[in-house]
Amino acid sequence: MTKEETGRGDRPTAIENQGSRLIKRAIRPLVAIRPEITAICAGFLVGAIVVWVTGHPVVETFYHLFRGAFGSRIAIGMTLTRATPIIFTGLAVAIAFKCGLFNIGAEGQLQVGAFAAAWVGIALPPMPPVIHISLAFAAGAAAGLLWAVVPAVLKVTRGAHEVVTTMMLAHVGILLASYLVTGPFKDPGPVPQTEWIASTAQLTRLLPPTQLSTALFVALLCAIAVYLFLWKTSPGYAIRAAGLNPKAAEAGGVPVARSIMLALLLSGALAGLGGAGEILGVFHRFIDGFSPGYGWTGIGVALVGRMHPLGVILAAVLFGALRAGGGTVARAVGVPLDITVVIQGTIILFIAAQRMTEFLWERRRKK
């Protein structure tokens, strides 16, 4: 409960009270996400400084960034295309975090999930699209889940820190997927990629010519499912309880070890679904290095979204917009796309340093 909500200081008159209460009610949501707003502003500020110092036009850069992200139907389609996989990975990180676990290996889970989905799309005989697509998504989820088994088991049995195990296995997963597509499953030709998946496994494109597909709806459904699971079911409650205070939860009869297993496995499955969505919706084949780090970005998305499904969706749109707009900036002004990675990093750093945000705001209030 913030100070604004509890009320403080000397009592104003009734009318003043009512007026300020209205204002306070209006800005309360903004006050609640003050750290996130500050972090995003800081990210853009640092981005602007880097752009300015390297001699590029700042205003034009940000104009094109916005135009490329939201300026047209196609721009919005691009933004949502980029947002889709990081909704999945953001949810993956969030569900584990709710159990007090930091799954920073979503990138590996995403890549093995993507490969499994591509394999189902290629290897299975023709069948109705609904079944084919469902099987491919299921394969992606299963592969991602499988990739989280070792960290989950080691966490429960050995107490091995999941940050280390998921990070190490992420690299193993990336290398494994890369091996499969450069070796046994490589389509003839110079590019390490598989053959095309069957048309029955391809998702419908929503906004041609962009690659936005119905994977977005799957992502949104997953967000709703994660919300309902965490806040409306008893295993979800157990996960949150174990995340808040494992000792108290254990004493209160919550199966902590089982919750840890469940949270990490579901986390892996969500990341795997994200990989599947990219293959079935965007690429229609597995291409080596198709992911520009959607798993790592998912961590930032989950942090900015404060580990809540709705927040994850909003943060994914922000990060997706940065990536979509970054391409336009590179073409229009010649500012390298990588500036958006710097902005993302700064946002993450400021989210990490929430105490700094509070510190800045508190000092301003005292003046």
Add this chain to the structure above:
Amino acid sequence: MIGIWDILDVALFAAMIRMATPLVLAATGGVITERSGVINIGLEGMMMLGALFGVLTSYWTGCPWLGVIAAMVVGGLAAAIHALVVIRFNANHIVSGLGINFIALGLAPFLSEVIWGSRGHSDIVTGLPRWEIPLIKEIPVIGEILGPHSPTVFMILAIVIIANIVLFKTKWGLRITAVGEFAKAAATAGIPVQRTRYICVIISGILAGLAGVHMSLGHLSMFTWGMIGGRGFIALAVMISGNWRPYRVLAIGMVFGFADALQIRLQGLGVPVHFMQMIPFLVTIAVLAGVMGRSRPPADIGKNYEP
């Protein structure tokens, strides 16, 4: 057909030492910071910045030694930001390190493109000289393995020995360990917890910067985008597999360096090397699972201490 002795030649072992150097440097930095209780997964980004700013300085001044200094300074600065965010503002160590990585991995190709017109690689600049050890270079096989190398290669032995002595034979090392094992008790005993942690984190950044500049100025005399290529994370694997002890870090670093050198060699022959690249990560998992020896992190690692 290529025989095994065509691959396992002297040049391969020389390459092993070259590829082990960045791992050992960064992992030693990791040992120092983690023993004081602060996790630094930003090593990868700090290596990247070190590699870039080393080349940049050599490009502008023509002096590679200034590049080495610049790399250490930039690595130390990035680590200082990490330390500030973590220690002063009570942040999650992983999140802060991740932010540092993002910034570095964005900034390096950005600056490379702005300065040299390619986000992939820089121009070729003056690299570090190659050194040989006067008498040892006369010994047939060993002489060829131990030289000529970049000076950064010869630094690792000194740095590992100094780190080991400081950590285990001096009162500073005892203080660092105390801070990392039980910060509250250390503070009660009058050890400045925060200051110790600041120093250790910054040292890790300096060493990571040095590791990065070894890859650029000490190896290729240029900056390329994939140059660090996850070696910062392999350094973390070296640190864990080395059980947070400098000498073991040196040994494990050599093993992983050998794997790295071999995979580069085999890649040149068109052999798929993915499984070989997995070795450091799989070994770390095995160590954590207790399959190969035991590894125990400092007790207060990742926990913030507020006086």
